[in-house]
Amino acid sequence: GVLDSLDSSSKISNGFPKWESHTPGTLTPAGPPDATVPSRFLACVSREETARKLENIFGSLGQLGSSVEVFASKNIEAVQNSDVVLLCCKPQIVHTILSEPGMKEALEGKLLISILAGVTMSQITNWVLPSTRVVRAMPNTPCKIREGMTVVSNLPPSVHSETDRAVILKIFSSIGRCRFLEEKHFDACTALSGSGPAFACIFMEAMADGGVMMGLPRAEALELAAQTLQGAARMVLQGNTHPAQLKDSVTTPGGCTIAGLLALEDGRVRSTIARGIQIATERASELGQPAKK
Ligand SMILES: NC(=O)C1=CN([C@@H]2O[C@H](COP(=O)(O)OP(=O)(O)OC[C@H]3O[C@@H](n4cnc5c(N)ncnc54)[C@H](OP(=O)(O)O)[C@@H]3O)[C@@H](O)[C@H]2O)C=CC1
Numbered sequence: 001g002v003l004d005s006l007d008s009s010s011k012i013s014n015g016f017p018k019w020e021s022h023t024p025g026t027l028t029p030a031g032p033p034d035a036t037v038p039s040r041f042l043a044c045v046s047r048e049e050t051a052r053k054l055e056n057i058f059g060s061l062g063q064l065g066s067s068v069e070v071f072a073s074k075n076i077e078a079v080q081n082s083d084v085v086l087l088c089c090k091p092q093i094v095h096t097i098l099s100e101p102g103m104k105e106a107l108e109g110k111l112l113i114s115i116l117a118g119v120t121m122s123q124i125t126n127w128v129l130p131s132t133r134v135v136r137a138m139p140n141t142p143c144k145i146r147e148g149m150t151v152v153s154n155l156p157p158s159v160h161s162e163t164d165r166a167v168i169l170k171i172f173s174s175i176g177r178c179r180f181l182e183e184k185h186f187d188a189c190t191a192l193s194g195s196g197p198a199f200a201c202i203f204m205e206a207m208a209d210g211g212v213m214m215g216l217p218r219a220e221a222l223e224l225a226a227q228t229l230q231g232a233a234r235m236v237l238q239g240n241t242h243p244a245q246l247k248d249s250v251t252t253p254g255g256c257t258i259a260g261l262l263a264l265e266d267g268r269v270r271s272t273i274a275r276g277i278q279i280a281t282e283r284a285s286e287l288g289q290p291a292k293k
C-alpha cells in the first residue's frame, strides 16, 4: 500500500523510521474509479523530435501508454487541460517556462509539483498566483523500474487537502517508495537519493573491477556486484536491519571479510562517500539560483 504513514512524525527506533512493507502499485485503477488516480496524462516537451520519441515509447506501453498525450511547445494548452502539473524542466529554464504569457492563469487553483533540484518553494511560489498549490518532490532514476525513492516536501494542512496528499502518494508510490520531509532537507535528499544511483554505480563498478582483477568474467562480476548490493539493500529495508549489524554478521573473526573491510577503511571509503554527499548537497543548493559574481 501507499506509505502515507511515513511523514516526518513517523516513529524512529534504533535509528530507523518504522517502514511499512511496500509493494509499488500502478496508476492503472483497478475496480471502481478513484478520483485520486489520474486518468489522463499530458506530457510536454519543447521539440517535435522529442515528442515523436516519447510517443513511440508510450505507444509501446499498451493501455497505460495510450492514456498519455504528448505536446510539443504547447505548455499553456496542456496546463489549461490539467488538474495536477508536474514540472520537470532543467532548473535554469523554470522561470522562462512559468513566465510564458497565460501560464500563471493556466495554473490558477492547481497543484504544481516541481522535481527541480535546488529551486525552492518560495522561488516557485513567487512566480505563480497565490491559488497555485506548490509542492517539491525529489525522485530518482530507479523510478523508471518502479524502484524509485521520492521525497516530497511536507504539505501544510492550511494549503493542501487530503486529496492533494492522496494524489501525490498515488503518483510517487506507483513508482517506488515515497516519503514526506521538510523542505530544508531537500538539497541533502537531492544528493543522497537523487544523485545516489550514480554513487552506487561507481561502487558497483569498482566491486566488479575487483572481481575482474581476480579473474572473474566481466559480465558475471557485474551481476554478482549488482545483485549483492540489491540483496544488502533489501535486507536493510525489509528487515529493518541496521547496515552495521548486517556487516558484522558477514564478518568472521580472522576471515576474509574483515581483511577486505580494513583495506577499504585504509582508503577512507566511508568519509570519502559521506563527503561526496556533502559536496553534492552544497552543489544542489546552488542549482536554480542566480550565479554568484
Ligand atoms: N536526472 C535525475 O536523476 C533527476 C533529475 N531531477 C530534475 O529533473 C529535471 C530534469 O532533468 P533531466 O530529466 O535530467 O533533464 P532532461 O533535459 O532530460 O529533460 C528536460 C525536459 O524538459 C523539456 N523542455 C525543455 N524546455 C522546455 C520548454 N520550454 N517547455 C516544455 N518542455 C521543455 C525537454 O524537452 P526537449 O528535449 O524537447 O527539449 C526535456 O524533455 C531537472 O530539474 C533535475 O534537477 C530530479 C530528480 C532526479
Ligand SMILES: O=C(O)[C@@H]1CCC=N1
Binding pocket: 117, 190, 194, 195, 287
Ligand atoms: O545532477 C543533477 O543535478 C540531478 C539532480 C538529482 C540527480 N540529478
